[in-house]
Amino acid sequence: MIEDAAQAIGAAVDGRPACSVGTAGCLSFFPSKNLGAFGDGGMVLTGDEDFAAALRMIKNHGSEQRYRHSRVGINGRLDALQAAVLRVKLRRLDGWMRRRQENARYYDQELAGLVRTPPVRDGYLHVYNQYSILTDRRDRLAGHLKERGVPSVVYYPVPLHLQPAFAGLGYGRGDFPVSERASERILSLPVFPELTEQEREAVARGVRSFFG
Numbered sequence: 001m002i003e004d005a006a007q008a009i010g011a012a013v014d015g016r017p018a019c020s021v022g023t024a025g026c027l028s029f030f031p032s033k034n035l036g037a038f039g040d041g042g043m044v045l046t047g048d049e050d051f052a053a054a055l056r057m058i059k060n061h062g063s064e065q066r067y068r069h070s071r072v073g074i075n076g077r078l079d080a081l082q083a084a085v086l087r088v089k090l091r092r093l094d095g096w097m098r099r100r101q102e103n104a105r106y107y108d109q110e111l112a113g114l115v116r117t118p119p120v121r122d123g124y125l126h127v128y129n130q131y132s133i134l135t136d137r138r139d140r141l142a143g144h145l146k147e148r149g150v151p152s153v154v155y156y157p158v159p160l161h162l163q164p165a166f167a168g169l170g171y172g173r174g175d176f177p178v179s180e181r182a183s184e185r186i187l188s189l190p191v192f193p194e195l196t197e198q199e200r201e202a203v204a205r206g207v208r209s210f211f212g
């Protein structure tokens with residue numbers, strides 16, 4: 001099993017951190033992630049020595065020894081400049097994570113009963129790369145927020161099985177009703193660590209005023 005932990009650095013289930021559940025876990029350092037570089041970057045974590053050796057080879061054009069290619073690889077090295085940025089930002093990750101969790105707790109309280117707030121089961125540590133609510137009146141709510149200068153985003157409007165890239169698999173509307181319903185009802189609110197108290201109050205007021 002390979003975990004897609006792109007949004008989940010720092011998250012955990014019953015004390016087990018993301019990336020420690022499967023054979024390997026993948027982190028993204030795309031700028032919008034909780035630990036973001038100044039450009040693209042990522043990391044694979046694994047406890048399997050052989051798998052790690054294979055990955056090191058693959059990310060370096062399939063080469064273990066210079067100019068000898070044991071397998072077909074890619075150029076998947078983390079750029080040194082991005083690594084320098086990430087090393088500095090890593091020290092602040094815990095603080096940023098706590099800010100995201102505080103913002104989420106605030107929205108949980110302010111929006112309870114109006115929209116479906118993100119459920120967090122016992123033992124789960126959520127790091128809120130996104131704070132996504134569900135509501136049947138999603139598009140009208142997004143329009144209302146926009147009029148009030150409150151940004152919101154739909155992650156993600158088109159489920160995988162309806163993407164042109166996967167049309168060849170032969171799935172259509174109705175085949176994954178839960179994904180389809182979620183993609184029609186989901187809306188993400190600003191939850192980033194630098195959000196001020198006044199800003200998050202304005203977000204909550206915007207949602208509350210929509211529902212009267």
Ligand SMILES: *Cc1c(COP(=O)(O)O)cnc(C)c1O
Nearest residue numbers: 004006007027028029030041042
């Ligand atoms: C951002 C993201 C990716 C892609 O990460 P890249 O660094 O752009 O390759 C994959 N999966 C999830 C869940 C993501 O949020």
